[in-house]
Amino acid sequence: xxxxxxxxxxxxxxxxxxxxxxxxxxxxxxxxxxxxxxxxxxxxxxxxxxxxxxxxxxxxxxxxxxxxxxxxxxxxxxxxxxxxxxxxxxxxxxxxxxxxxxxxxxxxxxxxxxxxxxxxxxxxxxxxxxxxxxxxxxxxxxxxxxxxxxxxxxxxxxxxxxxxxxxxxxxxxxxxxxxxxxxxxxxxxxxxxxxxxxxxxxxxxxxxxxxxxxxxxxxxxxxxxxxxxxxxxxxxxxxxxxxxxxxxxxxxxxxxxxxxxxxxxxxxxxxxxxxxxxxxxxxxxxxxxxxxxxxxxxx
Amino acid sequence: xxxxxxxxxxxxxxxxxxxxxxxxxxxxxxxxxxxxxxxxxxxxxxxxxxxxxxxxxxxxxxxxxxxxxxxxxxxxxxxxxxxxxxxxxxxxxxxxxxxxxxxxxxxxxxxxxxxxxxxxxxxxxxxxxxxxxxxxxxxxxxxxxxxxxxxxxxxxxxxxxxxxxxxxxxxxxxxxxxxxxxxxxxxxxxxxxxxxxxxxxxxxxxxxxxxxxxxxxxxxxxxxxxxxxxxxxxxxxxxxxxxxxxxxxxxxxxxxxxxxxxxxxxxxxxxxxxxxxxxxxxxxxxxxxxxxxxxxxxxxxxxxxxxxxxxxxxxxxxxxxxxxxxxxxxxxxxxxxxxxxxxxxxxxxxxxxxxxxxxxxxxxxxxxxxxxxxxxxxxxxxxxxxxxxxxxxxxxx
Numbered sequence: 013x014x015x016x017x018x019x020x021x022x023x024x025x026x027x028x029x030x031x032x033x034x035x036x037x038x039x040x041x042x043x044x045x046x047x048x049x050x051x052x053x054x055x056x057x058x059x060x061x062x063x064x065x066x067x068x069x070x071x072x073x074x075x076x077x078x079x080x081x082x083x084x085x086x087x088x089x090x091x092x093x094x095x096x097x098x099x100x101x102x103x104x105x106x107x108x109x110x111x112x113x114x115x116x117x118x119x120x121x122x123x124x125x126x127x128x129x130x131x132x133x134x135x136x137x138x139x140x141x142x143x144x145x146x147x148x149x150x151x152x153x154x155x156x157x158x159x160x161x162x163x164x165x166x167x168x169x170x171x172x173x174x175x176x177x178x179x180x181x182x183x184x185x186x187x188x189x190x191x192x193x194x195x196x197x198x199x200x201x202x203x204x205x206x207x208x209x210x211x212x213x214x215x216x217x218x219x220x221x222x223x224x225x226x227x228x229x230x231x232x233x234x235x236x237x238x239x240x241x242x243x244x245x246x247x248x249x250x251x252x253x254x255x256x257x258x259x260x261x262x263x264x265x266x267x268x269x270x271x272x273x274x275x276x277x278x279x280x281x282x283x284x285x286x287x288x289x290x291x292x293x294x295x296x297x298x299x300x301x302x303x304x305x306x307x308x309x310x311x
Numbered sequence: 312x313x314x315x316x317x318x319x320x321x322x323x324x325x326x327x328x329x330x331x332x333x334x335x336x337x338x339x340x341x342x343x344x345x346x347x348x349x350x351x352x353x354x355x356x357x358x359x360x361x362x363x364x365x366x367x368x369x370x371x372x373x374x375x376x377x378x379x380x381x382x383x384x385x386x387x388x389x390x391x392x393x394x395x396x397x398x399x400x401x402x403x404x405x406x407x408x409x410x411x412x413x414x415x416x417x418x419x420x421x422x423x424x425x426x427x428x429x430x431x432x433x434x435x436x437x438x439x440x441x442x443x444x445x446x447x448x449x450x451x452x453x454x455x456x457x458x459x460x461x462x463x464x465x466x467x468x469x470x471x472x473x474x475x476x477x478x479x480x481x482x483x484x485x486x487x488x489x490x491x492x493x494x495x496x497x498x499x500x501x502x503x504x505x506x507x508x509x510x511x512x513x514x515x516x517x518x519x520x521x522x523x524x525x526x527x528x529x530x531x532x533x534x535x536x537x538x539x540x541x542x543x544x545x546x547x548x549x550x551x552x553x554x555x556x557x558x559x560x561x562x563x564x565x566x567x568x569x570x571x572x573x574x575x576x577x578x579x580x581x582x583x584x585x586x587x588x589x590x591x592x593x594x595x596x597x598x599x600x601x602x603x604x605x606x607x608x609x610x611x612x613x614x615x616x617x618x619x620x621x622x623x624x625x626x627x628x629x630x631x632x633x634x635x636x637x638x639x640x641x642x643x644x645x646x647x648x649x650x651x652x653x654x655x656x657x658x659x660x661x662x663x664x665x666x667x668x669x670x671x672x673x674x675x676x677x678x679x680x681x682x683x684x685x686x687x688x689x690x691x692x693x694x695x696x697x698x699x700x701x702x703x704x705x706x707x708x
Contacts, residue, residue, distance in 0.1 A: 019521060026517045134350020135540060137573045146552035153552055155518060224517060228544050229573035233347070233515050240513075271510070271521045280481045280511020 014151050019268045025158035027264020031257030032165040032220045033241035034248060035172070036213045041250045042176070042189040043209030045109075046101060049116040051217060052238020053123035054096075058218030059138065059230050060131050061088045066139035078141070086215060093214030097207045105192065105202065124232065133232055138225035161223030165257050168216070172253045185209065189251060247291045249304025259302060263287040333377045334638050338363070338625060339399050340380060340409040346387035348411070348564075355433075356382055357609025358602065358618030359409065365605040366626045376638050378626065381405070385414065392418040400426055406632075407431060407625050407646050410447070413485050416440055420447040420674075428643035429650060431628075433621035435562065435586070436675040437488045441707050443672050446647060450621050450664060451587045452675040452682075452702070454485075454537055454562055455492020460682025460700035461560060461585040462496070462533070466503050469532065476531035476557075477509040478522055478546055480538045489537040489562075495708035503703070507531050515541045523549035533560050533583075540565040544573045551578070558582055567685055567692050568613055579687045583695065586613075587682040588620040589663045590694040598623060598663035620663040627655050665699050 033055065040048045048054070065081040065088070076084070100119055104112050142160050146153045175182040187195040188205040195202055224237060244263050248255025266287040274282030294302065340359055344352050363380045371377055381403055385392045392414055399405060408423075410416065410432035423430055423446035435457060436449040451457065466473035475493060479486045490509050497504040507529035510522035523546055526534060534550075534557045536543045543561050547570075550556060558581045561570065566584035589596055591612050598619050602611055609615060632641045632649035654668040667676040681699035685692050 015524075018524075022518060022520050029517050128345060128349075132349055133345055133347065135569065135572060136350075144548065144551075153520075155520065155552060158518060227548070227573070229540055231347070231541075233541075236513075236515055237517075268521050271512075272525060275511055276508065276525075280509075283511065284481065 015272075018152055019272050020265055021152055021154065023265035023268030024261050025155060025162050025264070026268065027244075027260040027262065028162040028165045028257055029158060029220065029223055029260070030237075030241050030244045030263055031248075031260025032161060032168070032223065033217070033237055034245035034256035034260055035165070035168065035253060036217045036220065037242060037245035038248070038250060038253055038256050039172070039209050039213045039216065041245075042253075043185050044101060044206045045189070045192075046112050046116065047242070047250070048119075048213070049113075049242075050120035050123050050238070051213070051241070052235035053120050053127070054092075054214055055217040055221045055224075055237060056232060056235040057092060057123055057127050058085070058089050058214060059221035059225055059234060060127055061085050061092070062141075062218060062221065063131075063136065063139060063230055064088075066141075067137065082141075085218060089214045089218050090211050093211035094207060096214070097210035101206065101210070102203060105206070124235065127232060135229050135231040138228050138230040140227040141222045142226040144227050157223060157226050161220075164219065164223070165260075169254055169257050176253060181208075243288055243291050247294055247301055249301030251305045252301065252303035255301060255303030259291075263291065266290055333371075333375055334641075335377045335379050336629065336641055337379045337381055337403045337405040338407050338409055338622075339403055339405040340382045341385040341392065341411040341415050342382050343387040343411060344384045348387055351614040354609040354612055354615045355411070355618040357606050358615040359622045361602045361606035361609075362598075362619045362622035362626065364607075365601050366623075368605075370626070370630060374630070374633055374638055376629070376633060376641075378629065385411070387412060387414050389414040389418045396422075400428065406641055406643050407628070409433070409621055409625060413437065416447055420445055423447060426643070427647075429647040431621060431625050431650075433617045434564070437485045438492050438708050439484055439488050441673055441675075445671075445674050447674050448650065448669060449675045450617075450624050450667070452680050453492055454489040455496065455708075456675075456680050456702050456705055457562070457585045457587050457682045458489070458493055458535060458537065458560060459496045459705055460587070460680075460702040461583055461684045461695070462493075462504060463703050464684070464695070464700045465533065472502065473504050473533065474507050474529065474531045475504060475533055475535055476507045476526040476529055477535040478512055478519065478526060478538070478542060479509060479536070480514050480542070481511050482514050483538070486538040490535070491708050492705065493535060496703065496705055499706060500703055512542060512545075514539045516545045518549065519545040520549045520552060522546075523555075524553060527553065527555050527557060531557055533558050535560045536565070537562045538565060540569045540573070543570045547574055547578060547582075556581075560585060562586065563613055563617065566613065567687060571692075576687055576690045576692065580690065581687060583684050583686050584692075585682055585684045586617075587665070587680075588617055590683055590685050591616040592685075592692075593662070593694055594697065596662050598661035601661060616663055620660070623660050623663060624655060624667065627659055628653075 036051050062085045065084045069076050142157045145156050176186055184200045185205045187200050188202050192202050244259045248259030267283050270283035270286040342352050342356055363378050367377050408430040410430045412434045430447045432449045435451040435454045438453050477490045479490045494506050497506045510526050512522050536546050536559050560583045563586045628650045631653045632645040636645045651669050656666045665681045668678050670677050680702040682702055684695040686695045
């Protein structure tokens with residue numbers, strides 16, 4: 013029983029990391045109806061920015077205090093998010109969904125190549141931002157890094173939900189998510205809303221990178237997490253902030269259970285298949301996801 | 312003016328005559344300056360260049376032969392290799408290709424017998440391409456052979472059956488193959504080895520706690536993590552959190568030097584990296600002396616030792632081919648024949664490789680296969696032993 017609970021704990025913590033990345037998808041989709049296929053690359057780019065202002069600056073002889081490095085990373089992420097929105101997606105407002113989809117593919121390749129151009133393809137140590145080790149509660153262990161990430165994800169979920177449903181600006185974003193034309197006719201600046209969503213998503217992706225990579229290694233391969241989190245966002249519902257972490261927990265727990273109980277019998281195949289089989293099963297019943305809006309346009 | 316012109320023409324003519332006297336052969340080489348191994352590639356290519364430069368200035372000069380090393384950035388990408396190779400073949404006419412890793416193998420192994428160009432790769436081989444009559448060869452045996460050499464050493468030290476747990480990934484066939492080879496080892500030597508279980512994970516896992524807990528439940532002596540650096544780091548973190556300590560065995564691509572970029576060596580105490588060329592820090596290593604004297608860039612290290620080993624074997628094969636068919640008649644076929652027909656001693660390989668011989672039954676050295684290993688002791692990476700580690704017999708799996 014203790015082992016089962018421990019598995020559930022680990023699955024939940026890992027799942028909430030997936031949920032955190034999935035929230036980035038949701039934030040962009042809510043405002044712009046764009047599924048940002050390059051979300052993993054955005055996360056990777058943010059991680060490289062963080063490395064630049066921490067370990068990179070230290071190697072260059074500028075040992076910046078961590079708060080200063082984090083602020084500089086945040087500023088760089090804001091600029092990066094604004095550039096992406098301004099240069100690629102703003103000109104595509106009102107264009108067919110397929111055009112925007114292909115722009116997302118192009119962005120994925122572009123960001124990947126840009127990161128390789130700026131930082132090179134070599135692996136490097138990711139800065140230690142979060143404490144390492146585990147906390148013990150009775151017989152149960154909680155990975156400190158993932159636990160902090162989980163607490164942050166839950167807090168962020170409530171904060172973003174309150175922002176989108178209670179604040180004036182958040183309601184404007186919700187109006188944009190509902191329909192660009194109606195939002196424009198109501199005097200809501202669609203451009204501004206979309207820009208804010210992209211900046212917010214980029215910042216959140218960098219936070220997710222911190223949780224994922226703190227004390228580990230950083231490479232271009234980190235971007236793969238994006239495709240792991242996209243099904244989580246689809247399961248939770250592309251418009252649902254609260255659905256993303258919940259779906260993340262479902263996927264994470266199923267994955268952890270499969271690793272322990274099914275993988276030994278299936279040569280590791282079950283943990284890769286089961287969570288997504290469950291996701292497809294849910295989407296067959298609720299094609300808009302667990303908490304998504306019924307009126308959505310899918311590619 | 313006329314005298315100066317005549318003198319200049321004379322000097323130019325002499326130079327051209329000398330150049331024409333030296334027979335030039337092309338070694339093409341795959342590099343990865345923009346893919347997953349970009350960080351180690353400058354050192355890797357430095358090892359090739361320094362060895363070829365040394366050979367051209369010494370043995371090549373005596374033989375009247377010059378090796379032209381042509382390096383191509385293949386990006387560790389099979390599609391790049393597939394579209395670049397025909398151009399290399401037609402424009403450079405190489406007598407040997409120095410490959411790098413699985414993309415070269417999977418892309419070229421099928422066509423090399425028709426192209427009549429042998430390929431020699433510096434990375435370890437995989438059992439998946441363990442087929443007879445190929446023109447693809449490696450200076451190293453399979454990963455599983457290399458692990459087997461280390462496991463045999465550890466088993467002898469323990470004096471009892473060595474319990475091996477593995478963490479790998481299903482995402483790449485080569486990593487699955489590593490585990491299959493080690494399972495084969497245990498099946499063939501049940502009195503020496505047992506594989507307690509295999510846990511499968513992502514190549515870049517968020518956490519490996521569940522897998523490591525399952526692996527440690529079987530009380531293994533070692534934990535084999537031959538896949539990625541991220542897996543080794545995640546497994547180390549998981550063991551620290553679980554309060555357990557079992558030595559991790561890794562290869563070179565995800566080895567101690569790579570892992571140390573993310574984790575201080577103090578946390579890797581007692582961990583191993585297994586391979587089958589000389590550890591770069593070995594006390595007596597003539598190849599290192601040659602490199603240090605002739606390199607123009609890069610630094611001596613694990614990847615440099617590997618590429619220097621690859622180059623020196625290729626050059627020794629060229630010497631034998633010249634002896635067999637003459638300095639003017641070396642072709643890819645002659646190189647292939649020379650590789651299979653002769654034994655190459657550790658001494659002539661400048662200590663960076665053990666004595667090797669090849670035949671058509673396998674794409675890697677046959678006979679008494681040996682390996683080596685490095686270990687972290689007192690916070691430093693050091694060679695495990697001064698001698699090579701004999702690899703127990705291992706049948707094809």
